[in-house]
Amino acid sequence: MDTQNFISYSISTFRNQLKPNSSHKRKSMGSLLIREWAGFQQFPPATQNKLIDLLAKLKQENVNTLTILVMGKGGVGKSSTVNSLIGERVVTVNSFQSEALRPVMVSRTKGGFTLNIIDTPGLVEAGYVSYQALQLIKGFLLNKTIDVLLYVDRLDAYRVDDLDKQIIKAITGSFGRDIWHRSLLVLTHAQLCPPDELNYDVYSSKRSEALLKTIRIGARMRKQDFQDFTIPVVLVENSGRCNKNESDEKILPNGDAWIPSMVKAITDVATNKSRAIVVDKKLIDGSGSDEKGKLWIPAILGLQWLLVKMIERAIKKDIRRDTIAKGNRLY
Ligand SMILES: Nc1nc2c(ncn2[C@@H]2O[C@H](COP(=O)(O)OP(=O)(O)OP(=O)(O)O)[C@@H](O)[C@H]2O)c(=O)[nH]1
Numbered sequence: 010m011d012t013q014n015f016i017s018y019s020i021s022t023f024r025n026q027l028k029p030n031s032s033h034k035r036k037s038m039g040s041l042l043i044r045e046w047a048g049f050q051q052f053p054p055a056t057q058n059k060l061i062d063l064l065a066k067l068k069q070e071n072v073n074t075l076t077i078l079v080m081g082k083g084g085v086g087k088s089s090t091v092n093s094l095i096g097e098r099v100v101t102v103n104s105f106q107s108e109a110l111r112p113v114m115v116s117r118t119k120g121g122f123t124l125n126i127i128d129t130p131g132l133v134e135a136g137y138v139s140y141q142a143l144q145l146i147k148g149f150l151l152n153k154t155i156d157v158l159l160y161v162d163r164l165d166a167y168r169v170d171d172l173d174k175q176i177i178k179a180i181t182g183s184f185g186r187d188i189w190h191r192s193l194l195v196l197t198h199a200q201l202c203p204p205d206e207l208n209y210d211v212y213s214s215k216r217s218e219a220l221l222k223t224i225r226i227g228a229r230m231r232k233q234d235f236q237d238f239t240i241p242v243v244l245v246e247n248s249g250r251c252n253k254n255e256s257d258e259k260i261l262p263n264g265d266a267w268i269p270s271m272v273k274a275i276t277d278v279a280t281n282k283s284r285a286i287v288v289d290k291k292l293i294d295g296s297g298s299d300e301k302g303k304l305w306i307p308a309i310l311g312l313q314w315l316l317v318k319m320i321e322r323a324i325k326k327d328i329r330r331d332t333i334a335k336g337n338r339l340y
């Protein structure tokens with residue numbers, strides 16, 4: 010069988026396994042109950058076909074499970090993106106306040122393939138990075154392996170600021186720089202009319218470049234290292250009012266059917282030869298991540314103490330000298 014035939018054979022075998030009348034609704038994996046991916050049937054047939062081909066490719070690469078972590082600031086569309094990807098309303102979306110207080114993992118299975126998506130609370134609290142949220146996320150991820158990170162922000166925000174950089178820094182400090190090799194930049198609210206009559210693609214790439222630069226600076230990556238791999242950018246429109254093409258697929262203003270494009274980008278990252286992020290005790294405690302700087306803290310504190318002592322001694326000497334001089338003047 011030549012390569013082309015082998016690929017067609019694998020895809021058709023996989024298609025048969027994916028037929029909708031799979032007998033059972035739930036599968037037991039140890040104590041974890043994993044549901045059949047019912048939301049898959051909600052996608053239009055054109056999208057389903059593209060996704061089946063992508064899942065078949067993953068299977069060829071022996072990837073039977075994919076665990077996707079979704080992180081970003083509050084209210085940027087993390088949960089909505091999870092719901093769009095699964096094709097069901099599985100996590101709560103809230104318009105008026107930050108909703109998720111703790112991480113939630115949603116698992117779905119189809120034809121022997123398991124998709125785990127972890128939705129997380131927003132990483133900002135009262136204008137600062139929420140280290141409490143990060144701690145919660147790290148605790149939740151203990152003993153899990155992250156295949157792909159979706160770092161979510163909005164396409165229709167026009168600025169990047171220091172807070173964005175601090176968030177990237179905090180993620181890098183928690184999970185190590187390598188997490189960015191397994192990442193996608195996901196930009197929601199992508200059905201927009203760019204300001205100042207800018208062309209849609211020009212506007213999107215300007216916004217993407219600004220955020221990618223922030224990731225590079227926040228993760229303290231050298232320009233060269235950053236150029237050696239690219240963080241794919243995926244545009245997403247979660248709104249129910251998203252435009253559709255003639256095949257009923259949700260499309261962006263540039264005509265791209267974004268759900269299959271996002272799954273394709275996820276598939277590429279999952280098979281990009283970099284290592285998945287294993288969240289073990291060492292990483293959680295900081296020694297395995299980029300928090301190695303913490304080891305310097307006792308030495309720095311010691312040096313500070315020495316400095317204070319030296320200044321104290323100098324002041325006392327000065328006072329003593331002053332008092333003797335005053336005494337000499339009195340006599
Ligand atoms: N128009 C539009 N609205 C969106 C999109 N994504 C999310 N929203 C809306 O933005 C609001 C916040 O969405 P969520 O998905 O709850 O955002 P989140 O990042 O999960 O928020 P937290 O869990 O609070 O951190 C909701 O009103 C969503 O309907 C999008 O792509 N387009």
Ligand SMILES: [Mg+2]
Pocket residue numbers: 087088089101102108109128129
């Ligand atoms: Mg949410």
